[in-house]
Each structure stands twice: as structure tokens, then as C-alpha cells.
Amino acid sequence: MSSARTRGLWIDGQVTDAAEGGTFPTFNPATGQPICEVARADAADVERAVEAAGRAGEHWRARSGTERGRILHRAAELMRTHRDELAELEALDGGKPIAETPEADVDSGADCLEYFAGQAASLQGEYQPLDGGFFYTRPEPLGVCAGIGAWNYPLQIACWKTAPALAAGNTMIFKPAELTPLSALRLAELFREAGLPDGVFNVVNGEAETGQALTRHPGIAKVSLTGEAGTGKKIMKDAADTLKTVTLELGGKSPLIIFDDADLDNAVSGALLGNFYTQGEICTNGTRVFVHESIHDDFMERLVQRTRRLKIGDPLDPDTDVGALISQGHLEHVLGYIEKGRAEGARLVFGGERAPVNGCEGGAFVQPTIFTDCTDDMTIVREEIFGPVMSVLRFRDEAEVLERANDTDYGLASGVFTSDLTRAHRMADNLEAGICWINHYNITPIEMPFGGVKQSGLGKENSRRALEFYTRLKSVFVATSDVEAPY
8 A cells, every 4th residue: 555545435335535525644553654544534424324324224134144144254254365465454554463463353353254144044032922822022133333443453343343233134334443444444345245235334434523423323223332441431421312222342451360379381371462462452451460479489580581582573574473552652651651650669570661673663662561569559550551561469368369359440351370270260250350261361252252341341242142232122922812901
């Protein structure tokens, strides 16, 4: 792509300019250079998309689940056919290492489409006989749905929101994050190639104003957001005016708890996955690493040793382990938290600085950073940083660490490393989080429900449970006897 090229919106099965002609640039985080201009949708463009999605929905919902699933399956196959292209696009637009994006972004998105392709024909209600008749229920599509994506996993998130919506007979208007808009537009092209009717999937690029136009539109029945908690609260307020259904996948400050009987090498692997994968830009990350005091020093030695081996570099280099943060602004945000950690007395044992990368002098690179001797009241322990910054805390016993782990406004994820599975299940029972990994971290198979509690969100994505959030249940009573009226 040249910097002179402009990518349009995708409405009613075709590329279109924004009504007012507005555009914004998308940048390569590894160089700071613009990739291309992208059309900026305004309220008129959202209106066009809603009208197109509404028209298409009349026919899409009438198709059998098998037919809808067949198209989703073709789209999954096309994603795999274009795996290398899509993986490079995600690395270019998001700064993620090309070593990650084929599997973590493209394959996971294709898996999602494939999974819900299989589920589309299985939507069914229930039947129950009653005195004087019987009733049955039928799950029905909500109508036009809006998906608002985050910049860390743009292609995966587009699939996570779109696949269950389309499988259930809805249509989708997707707004990618303004920092990573390109892969959703390519997904739209692949959907059309797979045979998806025009108007069933639409893409409107833009910033907060575009998102507001979606969440406030009376023709949209449901909004699904992946983003931060403040944005989620604003969307709930906007959605309340028309009583839209909402699914909110928000932030986290997740605990990763390592007991004294844990396999230390596995625990270090989990901590690395839970802090430095995708430069730490993952909402589920276990950034509060609680380590039993008896193994703390051994754990730290192994952790630092393995962190030293991570290669920071050009995201398009297959040997790169840690790529660029999403933007210079986010880089400054992360570095600000690192300075707060130092100022508040946490002990920096690794990293903490910008990282120079040859050939990428304008990139937003920061070293993987590890603090220890942290306390629960420190800013870096309380607030979500969304960067490669790990806070290590000591603990003495199970009851203590459980109380400290739950002492947060968030509740997205958690992790426990121990060889005592009874204790592991006991911890999973009591941790206030929507997800708990036992002796692993940050794996999200499409078959497993994904979502948080407290200020980490509402509703579930992935698994068959997601279909519950894209359907409404109608009850139908059928009388088999005469009506006895009291008058």
C-alpha cells in the first residue's frame, strides 16, 4: 500500500467514499509512517449502513441455518487461503510480530467463523406440554447489530462479533478501531467472495463520533464493544435510550497466582504469555503476578533470564518476539506508568526504557519491563497499563492472596499455577473473574465462553453461549382445549 491510497467504507456490498469526503491516516507503529488514508464515516454514512443492513436482514434471516453456515464456512476457508496476506496486514497496521499474527489473528478468526458455521443450523427452542395445551420457544435474530472493535486484535475481534451474529440471522455493521482499520475491510471483501449477500456485513471506519452514531441509532438492536471500561459505560448510557442489548468486553487487571508447589518453568512461561505477548496489549493479561514468598527469588531469576532472550524488533521480521506498541501516544502512556512504578518504590529488575530498533527509528518500541517488591496500593498494580509491564508481588498463604487478588474493580481473567488440583479448583471457585486458567495462561479456544465480571464487562463472546446474546426468545402457547371464559 502506498501512502497516497485511500481505503473507503464498505456499505451494501461495495466500497464507497464517506458522504462528507472525510478521511484519516492509519500509521505503521513500527516506523511511524502513514500506510494510507481511510474514509471517515459520519452520521449519514451510518444511516446508509443501517438502511442496507435492514434491507438485507429481511432475506438473510429467512435463509436456513445450514445456508448461513455454508457461507461462513467458505469465508473461513478464504481466510486460510489468504493467511499470509492477512497476517502481514495485521503486523503492518498493528505493530504485532509476524511470528504471532498467522496463528493468533488469522487462524483464530477463521476458527471462529468455522465454529459458528457449524452452530448456525443447530439453533432451536424447547417444547413442553401443559394443561390445556403446550408451548414452544423459538430463538429469533435481533436484527441489525453493531460491533465496535479494539485495536489490539482487529481481525480476530471482527470475527468474534460477526460470526455469531450472522449465524443467528442478524446483520452486522462493524466499526474497527481507528488505529487498525485495514483488516476489517479486507474481511468484507472475503465475505463477499464467499457469497455473503450485500448489506449483511458493513464496515464504517471512524472515531468516537462514528461509534456514537451507531450506539444512538434507533435502527440498531444490539451493540457489542471490545474496549476500555470508560467507553463501555458511555455505550451503556447511549444504548439505554432505545434499550439496546449490549455485550461489553472491557479491560482487566488480572491476577496470576503462583504457589510454592508450582512447576516453575511452566509458571514462568505463563507469566511471559500473560505479560509480553503482543507487547502486553491484551485485556486478559495477568499483570499482577503473585508469587509465594518461598519461591520468589528462584522465580525471578528464571523470569529475568528468559525475558533477556526476547528479541525486540521489526514486526515483519520472523525472528521478532516483541513488536511495536500501537502508537507514539500509547508509548508515552506506558512509559508514564513505568515512571510511576519507580517513583512509588517498586524495584525495577528489567527493562523500563524505550527500545531502539535498527531500521525502525520512528517506531513505538519499549522494553519488556519487570517490577518486583510491589505493593497492592501502587498505581502500576491498581490500573490497567496495556503494555509490557509486569508487577510481581509476594504472598504467604492462600486466604491472603485470594483476598488481594479480588481487591480490584476488574474481573476479566485470572490464573493459578499449582500441583494441588483441589486447591486449584478451590481458587477457581472463589476468584472474582469471568475466566480462570489453571496451569496455563491466555489461551482462548473458540469453544470456551469469554467475558468478564464487575467492571470488565457484560455478556459472553465465543462458544455456543454467544448465540444467546444475538437472539431473543419468543414463547408460543398453543391451546388444545376450549377457552373457558368467566363471563
